[in-house]
Amino acid sequence: MQEIDIAAVKQKSIHGIIALTSRTFFIQLVNFSASLLLTIFLAPAIFGVFFIVSAVIAFLTYFSDIGLAAALIQKKESLTKEDLKTTFTIQQALVLSLVTLALLFSERIGYFYNLGEDGVFLFQALAISFFLSSLKTIPSIILERDLNFTKLVIPQIVETVFFNVIAVGLAINGFGIASFSYAVLARGFSGLVAIYLISPWKPALGFSSVSAKKLLSFGVPFQLNSFLALIKDDLFIAFLGKILPFAQVGYIGFAQKWAFMPLRLVMDNVIRITFPSFSRLQDEKEILGKAIEKSVFAASFIIFPALAGLFVLSPYFIEIIPRYTKWEPALLSVWFFSLSAALSSVSTPLTNALNAIGKIKITLYLMVFWTIATWSLTPLLIFLMGFNGVAVASAIIAVSTIVVVFIVKRLIQFNIINALTNPVAGSIIMGAILFFISPYFVQGLFSLISVIVFGAVIYFLTVYILGRDQIKKDFVLIRQNLRS
DSSP, X not given: OHHHHHHHHHHHHHHHHHHHHHHHHHHHHHHHHXXXXXXXXXXXXXXXXXXXXXHHHHHHHTTSSTTHHHHHHHOSSOOOHHHHHHHHHHHHHHHHHHHHHHHHTHHHHHHHHTOHHHHXXXXXXXXXXXXXXXXXXXXXHHHHHTTOHHHHHHHHHXXXXXXXXXXXXXXXXXXXXXHHHHHHHHHHHHHHHHHHHHSOOOOOOOOOHHHHHHHHHHHHHHXXXXXXXXXXXXXXXXXXXXXXXXXXXXXXXXXXXXXXXXHHHHHHHHHHHHHHHHHHTTTOHHHHHHHHHHHHHHHHHHHHHHHHHHHHHHHHHHHHSTTOGGGGGGHHHHHHHHHHHHHHHHHHHHHHHHHHTTOHHHHXXXXXXXXXXXXXXXXXXXXXXXXXXXXXXXXXXXXXXXXXXXXXXXHSOOOHHHHHHHHHHHHHHHHHHHHHHHHHHOSSHHHHHHHHHHHHHHHHHHHHHHTHHHHHHHHHHHHHHHHO
């Protein structure tokens, strides 16, 4: 029975990787196209407002379920109706309280940040969208715990299309900040309808002290970890809104968005798959070690070359795309955020593995260190370097990934060198070639796209030559499980 369970986890994980990656590619293509148009038609200051308001709302979301959703996914035993009802009841009590407070204090928050009427409306729209999103939690958990990733991505596609089509359409017609307000409401309603059509679940209220105690034993430390991540990232962004002009916050948001786009394209899928999959394998440490190697390789295989290409070619995007020269001050931040994203692509699967095997306190200690480092180092570098100090600090702190590798290796045996060697070598070779040929070949948008395609060919050929045998074995494994 254990062998059958492991085989099922492997098969469903591979199906999930294929499904999520292919569909997420479509989502990121839509996001990329929409972001390109939005950055053309909207001013940096508008992005600064959206960036800050989104961070404030994100602050609220971390109090929405005190880690119960993650506890349900990580739980070894089968879920009960009491587990689901208890989680839903606690979550909705928290969410409704937070949304009520957000709406009551929206005017004061708008005054504090000098957001204006449109900025306040955006804040209120995001608060309502936060409530709608909370209603999707239980249907999503049911699918995720069953490793049914193929269905999980459908609501995300629906939300992405609704958000981007409405945001771009309104931005082109001069709606400004309100473009985001109407778009987030459309995203919230469309996603809610989609998830209940795919994974029907009748909302029910109830409370079991036994269930709550067991779930909270994992959920509270997990949520403390998330809360520190909130303080480290989103709350710090809200802090930036008070010490830097909106335009400079817009530059930071622009740089972070583009540098972390490859990370989001891959890592969201890796996390979505590996946490429930690793949780199912938490008692099989040898198999789990191999799974960690595969997840790190899969992430770096795509993220490293994408970031290397962005690092080399981002100045040409600024020059070639119409009305894009206004983002030139953000280039240095793009480069340092790219380095941070590359290192995060290694540390994230490893901390995910620690959570999956129940070592949540270790990740909590790591997050304490990262939070203190961010709030200590970043203000100093902002003072010395201006807004670019945010990205520089992010890159310096990300070097601590080395510590995460050593910690995980003490608990689970895996070979990080095998996972990273080929992607690193291929990315360096590709980046070096693009650096030398781009000044001679990039003359317009078509030639830039041609250079990108050429770089991709160089990268895949390099990785294939260096790791031919292992790649063939991986493709055989994937093909066998897809046929199953």
